[in-house]
Amino acid sequence: xxxxxxxxxxxxxxxxxxxxxxxxxxxxxxxxxxxxxxxxxxxxxxxxxxxxxxxxxxxxxxxxxxxxxxxxxxxxxxxxxxxxxxxxxxxxxxxxxxxxxxxxxxxxxxxxxxxxxxxxxxxxxxxxxxxxxxxxxxxxxxxxxxxxxxxxxxxxxxxxxxxxxxxxxxxxxxxxxxxxxxxxxxxxxxxxxxxxxxxxxxxxxxxxxxxxxxxxxxxxxxxxxxxxxxxxxxxxxxxxxxxxxxxxxxxxxxxxxxxxxxxxxxxxxxxxxxxxxxxxxxxxxxxxxxxxxxxxxxxxxxxxxxxxxxxxxxxxxxxxxxxxxxxxxxxxxx
Amino acid sequence: xxxxxxxxxxxxxxxxxxxxxxxxxxxxxxxxxxxxxxxxxxxxxxxxxxxxxxxxxxxxxxxxxxxxxxxxxxxxxxxxxxxxxxxxxxxxxxxxxxxxxxxxxxxxxxxxxxxxxxxxxxxxxxxxxxxxxxxxxxxxxxxxxxxxxxxxxxxxxxxxxxxxxxxxxxxxxxxxxxxxxxxxxxxxxxxxxxxxxxxxxxxxxxxxxxxxxxxxxxxxxxxxxxxxxxxxxxxxxxxxxxxxxxxxxxxxxxxxxxxxxxxxxxxxxxxxxxxxxxxxxxxxxxxxxxxxxxxxxxxxxxxxxxxxxxxxxxxxxxxxxx
Numbered sequence: 002x003x004x005x006x007x008x009x010x011x012x013x014x015x016x017x018x019x020x021x022x023x024x025x026x027x028x029x030x031x032x033x034x035x036x037x038x039x040x041x042x043x044x045x046x047x048x049x050x051x052x053x054x055x056x057x058x059x060x061x062x063x064x065x066x067x068x069x070x071x072x073x074x075x076x077x078x079x080x081x082x083x084x085x086x087x088x089x090x091x092x093x094x095x096x097x098x099x100x101x102x103x104x105x106x107x108x109x110x111x112x113x114x115x116x117x118x119x120x121x122x123x124x125x126x127x128x129x130x131x132x133x134x135x136x137x138x139x140x141x142x143x144x145x146x147x148x149x150x151x152x153x154x155x156x157x158x159x160x161x162x163x164x165x166x167x168x169x170x171x172x173x174x175x176x177x178x179x180x181x182x183x184x185x186x187x188x189x190x191x192x193x194x195x196x197x198x199x200x201x202x203x204x205x206x207x208x209x210x211x212x213x214x215x216x217x218x219x220x221x222x223x224x225x226x227x228x229x230x231x232x233x234x235x236x237x238x239x240x241x242x243x244x245x246x247x248x249x250x251x252x253x254x255x256x257x258x259x260x261x262x263x264x265x266x267x268x269x270x271x272x273x274x275x276x277x278x279x280x281x282x283x284x285x286x287x288x289x290x291x292x293x294x295x296x297x298x299x300x301x302x303x304x305x306x307x308x309x310x311x312x313x314x315x316x317x318x319x320x321x322x323x324x325x326x327x328x329x330x331x332x333x334x335x
Numbered sequence: 336x337x338x339x340x341x342x343x344x345x346x347x348x349x350x351x352x353x354x355x356x357x358x359x360x361x362x363x364x365x366x367x368x369x370x371x372x373x374x375x376x377x378x379x380x381x382x383x384x385x386x387x388x389x390x391x392x393x394x395x396x397x398x399x400x401x402x403x404x405x406x407x408x409x410x411x412x413x414x415x416x417x418x419x420x421x422x423x424x425x426x427x428x429x430x431x432x433x434x435x436x437x438x439x440x441x442x443x444x445x446x447x448x449x450x451x452x453x454x455x456x457x458x459x460x461x462x463x464x465x466x467x468x469x470x471x472x473x474x475x476x477x478x479x480x481x482x483x484x485x486x487x488x489x490x491x492x493x494x495x496x497x498x499x500x501x502x503x504x505x506x507x508x509x510x511x512x513x514x515x516x517x518x519x520x521x522x523x524x525x526x527x528x529x530x531x532x533x534x535x536x537x538x539x540x541x542x543x544x545x546x547x548x549x550x551x552x553x554x555x556x557x558x559x560x561x562x563x564x565x566x567x568x569x570x571x572x573x574x575x576x577x578x579x580x581x582x583x584x585x586x587x588x589x590x591x592x593x594x595x596x597x598x599x600x601x602x603x604x605x606x607x608x609x610x611x612x613x614x615x616x617x618x619x620x621x622x623x624x625x626x627x628x629x630x631x632x633x634x635x636x637x638x639x640x641x642x643x644x645x646x647x648x649x650x651x652x653x654x655x656x657x
Contacts, residue, residue: 045462076462211607214345
């Protein structure tokens with residue numbers, strides 16, 4: 002008897018995990034408005050940066066267009082989720098499926114080739130297929146500007162950069178940032194740390210802690226939710242009376258982490274890009290191919306309000322911005 | 336010299352931050368295994384602890400204005416929920432005499448699935464909780480923290496770190512200096528003999544498992560409330576298993592487990608230091624990411640010496656059996 006009870010207990014426990022694993026299938030499209038889906042990378046939808054910005058873009062579109070559009074998202078918890086998540090939307094005939102992030106490039110290509118009638122779009126990677134719209138950003142241009150801010154505002158002459166993975170997108174952040182710092186403070190030291198993950202805030206915290214210990218006073222992070230750990234460490238130090246700063250990424254991160262520790266942010270208007278491409282689709286103007294957004298197109302840049310940056314520094318930033326837009330300065334991308 | 340001391344002090348400081356959760360969880364494993372119940376569910380218990388602490392802290396803070404008190408409420412709520420969750424393990428493996436490893440694995444899966452599922456319900460479809468605004472901040476102990484180098488290394492830490500070190504001492508005292516500890520250990524070594532002496536074997540094992548639930552959940556809560564400031568599916572990511580390794584490496588002894596936890600913490604704290612000094616020119620960065628795991632294998636494979644488990648660990652006890 003006890004063995005039977007035990008078996009039932011174990012089976013129940015096991016089944017409950019299996020059932021939790023099955024996400025509900027996406028509803029099939031049925032004429033009422035365009036259906037636009039989006040698949041996050043492992044950062045998840047509340048990552049305070051990249052994926053969240055993308056989702057906000059879609060939410061804004063839904064608000065603006067009302068009934069004409071339906072949106073949904075699928076979160077990935079590991080790299081092997083990408084293809085099933087993409088297919089969830091494709092097989093239910095959704096009108097457009099977004100893959101968010103460089104890491105999804107190959108999988109989007111695969112799915113696009115297998116489903117030539119479906120429309121897909123991707124951020125941060127160029128997928129060469131007749132049914133995929135690709136949007137990339139000139140992160141180096143925006144990073145140059147926050148580099149100028151860091152260079153002009155550091156007191157210790159030591160500046161840090163925390164990267165997620167060592168991939169071309171993040172290398173663009175690093176290269177532009179370094180160039181920006183050097184342009185205004187050639188003798189500043191720049192410490193670099195790649196944590197190897199976009200979703201491990203403990204590694205971000207360790208990296209930040211080590212840098213601040215070594216005298217770094219401003220850290221620029223380009224590491225998704227790993228950066229939460231950088232902010233966490235900074236606010237710890239701030240409350241202990243040390244004057245340290247973080248430069249946020251993708252969104253205006255001062256909104257989440259507060260003006261006390263957020264010096265400024267390198268905004269990457271993923272929301273804007275998603276909004277525009279999706280709107281084009283709804284209006285019947287979907288175009289496959291690559292779009293590149295830089296300072297000129299307002300795809301990257303500083304937030305509108307920067308309460309922590311003095312006016313003379315902002316003026317310098319504006320000067321450099323004009324020079325980059327006009328082509329007088331070419332920012333290195335690697 | 337000054338330079339080296341400052342590096343060592345930073346390393347020690349970071350090590351303590353990363354070891355704290357491992358110390359909690361391996362102490363948890365200690366109580367359970369010393370009473371004769373294998374607890375592979377440490378991972379799941381940590382997940383449940385991290386989840387509970389994050390959700391409770393978030394709502395105490397935002398709905399009731401808990402302020403600086405909210406992480407404490409979240410921390411203790413995690414311990415309570417950890418106890419309740421561990422009761423499933425006790426029920427399966429002590430009362431129903433299930434294979435303790437199987438029951439532990441089942442709990443790990445249940446924890447991983449159920450917490451993410453609940454987060455999705457509570458936070459409207461998102462896979463992680465909102466970022467917590469009020470979490471633990473580091474405390475400096477007056478006077479002691481002014482000692483050069485050592486003060487920074489040892490006396491500026493999160494309150495949970497102090498609690499963890501305190502609990503190591505408490506665990507040692509309870510296990511080896513009190514009648515209760517003797518009873519708990521005897522149940523793990525020779526339950527038949529203990530039963531003959533009038534010790535309630537089932538009761539002691541239930542207590543062992545419940546203590547382990549509370550401690551492991553506190554370990555999970557530590558991670559959510561000091562390093563990540565939120566809960567998501569990868570908040571714990573294997574730390575429960577590392578804690579289990581620390582327990583074995585530490586030979587089922589509180590002080591040994593603490594030493595082992597600190598050792599694994601060093602491996603993690605080394606990573607950013609290695610990069611800061613530009614050593615990545617000589618070693619590919621991927622090898623540095625591997626470092627903690629390589630050290631774990633090396634240590635467990637050869638350097639430990641013989642680790643002797645409690646004699647009856649893993650064996651269900653049947654009253655009257657020989």
